[in-house]
Amino acid sequence: MYLYITRRLAVAIPTILFIVLLNFCLTFFAPGDQAFAIAGENATPEYVEYVRKEYKLDAPFHEQLLAYMTNLAKGNLGFSFTYRQPVLDLILSRMPATVLLVIAGLLLGAAFGIATGAFSARFYPSRVDVGLNLISLVLFCLPIFWLGLVMVLIFSVFLNWTPAGGMHSLPIPEGFGRVLDLGYHMILPTITLMLHTFPTYFKLTRNSVIEALNEDYVVTARAIGLGEKVVFFRHCLRNALLPNLTVIGLTIGSVFSGALLTETVFSWPGVGSLMYDAVLQRDLPLVMGIFTISALCVVFFVLVTDLLYGFVDPRIRHD
Amino acid sequence: MTSSTVVNGLRKNVFGNTGVLLFAVFIFIAIFSDVLVPYSPERLVGIPDSPPSAQFLMGTDNLGRDVLSRVMDGTRYTLVLAIGATLVSLIIGVFVGGIAGYSGGWIDTVLSRLIEIFVTIPRLFLVILLSAFLGAHTWILMLVIGGTMWPINARLMRAQALTLRKRAFVNAAEVAGVGKPAILMRHILPNSAGPIIANAGLQIAYAILLEAGLSFLGLSDPTQISWGRMIQDGRAGFPYAWWQQLFPGLAIVFLLLAVHLLSETITRMHSVHDTQSE
Numbered sequence: 001m002y003l004y005i006t007r008r009l010a011v012a013i014p015t016i017l018f019i020v021l022l023n024f025c026l027t028f029f030a031p032g033d034q035a036f037a038i039a040g041e042n043a044t045p046e047y048v049e050y051v052r053k054e055y056k057l058d059a060p061f062h063e064q065l066l067a068y069m070t071n072l073a074k075g076n077l078g079f080s081f082t083y084r085q086p087v088l089d090l091i092l093s094r095m096p097a098t099v100l101l102v103i104a105g106l107l108l109g110a111a112f113g114i115a116t117g118a119f120s121a122r123f124y125p126s127r128v129d130v131g132l133n134l135i136s137l138v139l140f141c142l143p144i145f146w147l148g149l150v151m152v153l154i155f156s157v158f159l160n161w162t163p164a165g166g167m168h169s170l171p172i173p174e175g176f177g178r179v180l181d182l183g184y185h186m187i188l189p190t191i192t193l194m195l196h197t198f199p200t201y202f203k204l205t206r207n208s209v210i211e212a213l214n215e216d217y218v219v220t221a222r223a224i225g226l227g228e229k230v231v232f233f234r235h236c237l238r239n240a241l242l243p244n245l246t247v248i249g250l251t252i253g254s255v256f257s258g259a260l261l262t263e264t265v266f267s268w269p270g271v272g273s274l275m276y277d278a279v280l281q282r283d284l285p286l287v288m289g290i291f292t293i294s295a296l297c298v299v300f301f302v303l304v305t306d307l308l309y310g311f312v313d314p315r316i317r318h319d
Numbered sequence: 320m321t322s323s324t325v326v327n328g329l330r331k332n333v334f335g336n337t338g339v340l341l342f343a344v345f346i347f348i349a350i351f352s353d354v355l356v357p358y359s360p361e362r363l364v365g366i367p368d369s370p371p372s373a374q375f376l377m378g379t380d381n382l383g384r385d386v387l388s389r390v391m392d393g394t395r396y397t398l399v400l401a402i403g404a405t406l407v408s409l410i411i412g413v414f415v416g417g418i419a420g421y422s423g424g425w426i427d428t429v430l431s432r433l434i435e436i437f438v439t440i441p442r443l444f445l446v447i448l449l450s451a452f453l454g455a456h457t458w459i460l461m462l463v464i465g466g467t468m469w470p471i472n473a474r475l476m477r478a479q480a481l482t483l484r485k486r487a488f489v490n491a492a493e494v495a496g497v498g499k500p501a502i503l504m505r506h507i508l509p510n511s512a513g514p515i516i517a518n519a520g521l522q523i524a525y526a527i528l529l530e531a532g533l534s535f536l537g538l539s540d541p542t543q544i545s546w547g548r549m550i551q552d553g554r555a556g557f558p559y560a561w562w563q564q565l566f567p568g569l570a571i572v573f574l575l576l577a578v579h580l581l582s583e584t585i586t587r588m589h590s591v592h593d594t595q596s597e
Contacts, residue, residue: 015436026452037452134334141524141575143531146550146568149557157558250438257443261532275444279451279536291448295440302439 008306012299019295023288024068028061040285042081051078077292078285082277087289091271095293097167098259098270104190105262106248106255109197114244116198117205118237124210132202140199144258148192148265155188162188165267189266196258200251201244208240215239242313249305253298335587338580345574349395356388360544368560378562381555386563389544390570396543397574400461401526405519407465408526412472413508413515419473420480421503431477437470443532455538464529468522472515479511520582524575531571546571 030037039051052058054076056067077087120132156164163169163185173181212218213236221231263272271290278286348355357376358364363383364375371378377386419430449463483489484507492502533539534547546567553563 011432011435014432015439018436019440023448026448030452137579138572138576141572141579143528143535143547143568143571145532145535145547146564146571149550149554149564150568153558153561253439253441256441257532260443261535264536275447276536279447279538282451284451287448287451291444294444298441299439 004310005307008303008310012303015299016296019292019299020069020072021065023292024065026288027068028064037284038078040078040081040283042281042283043079044081047079047081072292077289080278080283080286080289082281082283082286087286088293090274090286091289091293094269094271094274095297097268098256098263098272099297101186101189101193101262101268101270102252102255102259104186105193105259106197106252108190109194109255110201110244110248112194113198113201114205114241117202118209118240120202121206121209121213121240122232124206129206133206136199136202139195142195143261144192144196145261145265147195148189148262151188151192152265164188165265167269189262189268192262192265193255193258196262197251197255200247200254204244204247205240208243209236212236212240245305245309245312249302249309252301252305256294256298334580335584338577338584341573341577342581345394345398345577348391349398352391352395356385356391358385358388360384360388360392368556368563370560371562377566378560380549380553380563381560386549386566389549390546390567393544393546393549393567393570394574396457396540396545397527397530397571400457400464400530401523403461404464404468404526404530405522407462408468408522409472409515409519411466412469413476413511415469416473416476416478417480417503417507417511420477421484421499421507423484427477430473434470434473434477437467442467443529446529446533447536447538450533450538455533455540457540457543460530460533460538460540464526464533468525468529471518471522475514475518476511479514480507483507483510517582517586520578520585524578524582527571527575527578 027034027037034057035048035052035055036043038055038057039048043051054067054071056063059067075088077091079085080087080090083090116132116136120129123129152164155162167182167185168178169181169185172178215236218231218236221235222228226235259270260272260275262268263270264276267273271294275287275290277283278290361384364385365379365383367379367381367383369375369379369383375385375387377390380386380389415430415434419427419434445467446463449466450460453459453463480503489502489506492506497505530539530545531547531550534545535551537548537551539545539548549567550564553560553567556563
């Protein structure tokens with residue numbers, strides 16, 4: 001197990017280094033003054049001078065890189081002049097909203113996709129299976145931001161069931177009412193993100209269950225005379241579910257990306273809408289900071305799911 | 320058994336044909352949009368925010384430009400960008416994967432790590448970062464989008480190269496004294512094309528989605544009409560002027576459906592061909 005953990009870490013660390021190096025190279029090779037690329041276009045002259053000194057911009061490449069990494073290790077991601085706040089504080093204050101949305105969308109999408117996929121495979125081959133496949137394909141083809149807008153149009157504008165955006169009603173209710181209010185505001189963005197995550201899990205589960213239905217152990221279980229229900233749930237489904245765990249790790253990045261666009265549509269006060277504002281304002285330090293922190297988050301989540309996978313399936317860690 | 324053949328036959332014919340037809344329509348529009356558009360896409364031809372009517376089938380935008388003409392004009396940009404990005408991704412992926420699989424050893428280890436790194440980093444964030452820094456011009460977007468999609472091609476190519484390098488004809492070439500780069504170019508690459516080409520359709524679809532997301536965030540070539548950008552611009556009139564967002568969005572959905580159905584058909588024909596030849 002220790003060897004397995006070490007190996008997974010050996011994958012995560014180069015990724016983190018790569019992210020840092022990429023950021024640094026972008027500022028180093030950016031056209032124009034390097035100090036402005038780090039400080040942002042609307043920084044004050046004093047801050048630009050400070051950056052020039054702090055990041056040793058007159059020194060050769062390797063010294064600059066070292067200074068950059070030291071600053072990063074100290075948690076200094078620069079200063080956002082559009083928000084008049086340090087980038088790191090700004091991102092950290094927005095991160096909980098994003099993580100909440102990502103986890104809700106990912107878990108619901110995975111659960112829903114796995115259940116429907118297993119259901120579809122049970123009815124393979126039939127019109128039910130074809131129909132569900134078609135639905136999954138259409139969902140796969142919907143740009144998530146457009147899906148969000150259509151959802152707002154239907155459920156908030158025409159039916160007036162849910163709020164069109166934001167995270168809280170104003171004034172923010174006290175106590176338990178606050179949680180209910182949050183849940184109420186979460187419904188549409190979560191469903192949007194769920195529908196975005198659904199097809200991957202649907203397709204994977206469906207295909208692996210259909211494959212498992214032809215395995216020898218399923219044939220044997222049937223030959224023994226076990227009921228179809230027992231064969232399907234205990235023998236087939238259990239084995240077919242394992243690949244889904246690795247996919248959770250692989251889809252986290254795409255769910256984060258989906259959350260970015262969803263947040264923009266629903267004015268969800270997370271990192272995604274911050275990224276949108278940053279791009280709009282051309283606040284490059286903020287864009288870079290969001291990229292770094294989000295990528296680090298994804299690396300961390302992937303590492304955690306990898307470790308979990310090794311824990312659940314012993315074959316993986318002895319591989 | 321019969322129901323399965325019926326269902327499969329139905330799927331193959333109806334869905335496959337729909338895909339081919341839809342894609343052909345999009346290609347036709349992309350090529351001839353200059354002639355086909357009812358109005359000039361950049362001209363102010365009607366009252367701003369007028370709903371769909373006989374005169375403006377998809378309504379007008381907030382400046383009074385014809386939405387239908389703009390959607391049609393955007394087809395070419397979307398397709399050119401997506402196909403270009405896919406080509407970039409193919410070239411990078413084939414070389415990285417081919418070199419990794421054929422060389423083996425430490426080169427393979429390093430390149431495989433690089434592939435894993437690119438798989439882990441959230442793509443949309445990376446693409447936003449790069450295009451925000453480098454500027455959102457068509458060429459840069461092509462390189463940036465293609466430059467983040469290649470890992471899947473590299474993986475497919477690496478797997479192919481790993482099996483091919485043990486085959487007799489590769490060994491024969493090695494014994495005959497052909498250099499490694501030549502073997503890679505002349506023997507490994509041409510024989511690995513199958514799965515990579517089969518996957519190219521999905522790559523095009525992915526590039527279309529990425530571009531749509533990027534331009535929705537405002538990162539698109541300002542000289543081009545992009546569907547994602549249209550949807551973002553239409554938000555000024557949301558929810559009143561729903562047609563400004565509905566139709567560009569539908570264009571994306573139908574183009575993606577066409578690409579998916581088409582690539583599924585091609586993959587199926589490919590696998591039928593394979594089983595027959597064996």
